[in-house]
Amino acid sequence: xxxxxxxxxxxxxxxxxxxxxxRLAKVQLSGDFFLEPDSALHxxxxxxxxxxxxxxxxxLANALRAALSPDVMMxxxxxxxxxxxxxxxxxxxxxx
Amino acid sequence: MRTDWxxxxxxxxxxxxxxxxxxxxxxxxxTHEVGADRRAPTLRIWEWAAPAVVIGRFQSLRNEVDxxxxxxxGIEVVRRVSGGGAMFIEPGNTITYSIYAPLSLIKGMSFxxxxxxxxAWVLQALGELGIKAWYQPxxxxxxxxxxxxxxxxxxxxxxxxxxxxxxxxxxxxxMLDVLRIGREKLSDKGTASAxxxxxxxRSQTGLPREAVIEHMIATxxxxxxxxxGSLQADELAAAEAMAQxxxxxxxxxxxxP
Numbered sequence: 349x350x351x352x353x354x355x356x357x358x359x360x361x362x363x364x365x366x367x368x369x370x371r372l373a374k375v376q377l378s379g380d381f382f383l384e385p386d387s388a389l390h391x392x393x394x395x396x397x398x399x400x401x402x403x404x405x406x407x408l409a410n411a412l413r414a415a416l417s418p419d420v421m422m423x424x425x426x427x428x429x430x431x432x433x434x435x436x437x438x439x440x441x442x443x444x
Numbered sequence: 445m446r447t448d449w450x451x452x453x454x455x456x457x458x459x460x461x462x463x464x465x466x467x468x469x470x471x472x473x474x475t476h477e478v479g480a481d482r483r484a485p486t487l488r489i490w491e492w493a494a495p496a497v498v499i500g501r502f503q504s505l506r507n508e509v510d511x512x513x514x515x516x517x518g519i520e521v522v523r524r525v526s527g528g529g530a531m532f533i534e535p536g537n538t539i540t541y542s543i544y545a546p547l548s549l550i551k552g553m554s555f556x557x558x559x560x561x562x563x564a565w566v567l568q569a570l571g572e573l574g575i576k577a578w579y580q581p582x583x584x585x586x587x588x589x590x591x592x593x594x595x596x597x598x599x600x601x602x603x604x605x606x607x608x609x610x611x612x613x614x615x616x617x618x619m620l621d622v623l624r625i626g627r628e629k630l631s632d633k634g635t636a637s638a639x640x641x642x643x644x645x646r647s648q649t650g651l652p653r654e655a656v657i658e659h660m661i662a663t664x665x666x667x668x669x670x671x672x673g674s675l676q677a678d679e680l681a682a683a684e685a686m687a688q689x690x691x692x693x694x695x696x697x698x699x700x701p
Contacts, residue, residue, distance in 0.1 A: 362507060378504035382526070
């Protein structure tokens, strides 16, 4: 399943994922945004893996904020934008 | 403490053309060397030995690049260390440069401020060549004649890498054949068939690429000071090893599959 979201004032945020037994699996974030340090990408994927598929965007954004240490810097992307892209992947997945 | 451009002894590196993977590795090595205070802050102008697609650190390889088309055109695909979007490069068709600076130069600045600050000399140089250009947040340089350049930054150790690719005269059809996102973006705007060349620098200056580069170097030198420098043997050796290792590896290229 594939979802894309152009964050207003930011960059393109893309999510590819599967759903297994009602939970997110094989979550892959990508896009033309900026993240420091770059290892944060894998931490974000790991934080989303296993979340309930019906968790909702606010819950997912909170889970991301909790998983990321304060020294992670985001430019053109945010926990909220990533959660929106997850939502789009889930709801448009059948078309992708 | 914040430093100013003139607090540093800027060095210029402008060598013979080098391979795409070596360019990726040189950015990695030189950022590290400036961050460790073993090299003075540096401006590097890139010359390309071969065509390339350079994807951003966080871009999906398969979402961005049509691998079969890239192979058909003999275009090497590499992943760089910084975020941002894909670049389509053919030798002589773009102007690419890197700035390796201590973080003190942008201390206290927001990302947005740091991008505009590190490219202010370029806007000045373009203005002197008759192009009214401005910064388009987050990371583009644009003009009345369309987008000119895209910038990307990353922080490593005590240094910031700021690199920019400017469109001099790009074959739009070939670019759209190879880049998937470009194809979709442009088809949305209905301009895919209209633009055969993306040539904001060539068409707006009427100058050869070399003359534009020469004026950019002269502008940097006048504003910030710039001595002619060179790659050290150990820097080149480290970069060549990294180009053949990390940057040529499938693991790095497909780190975001």
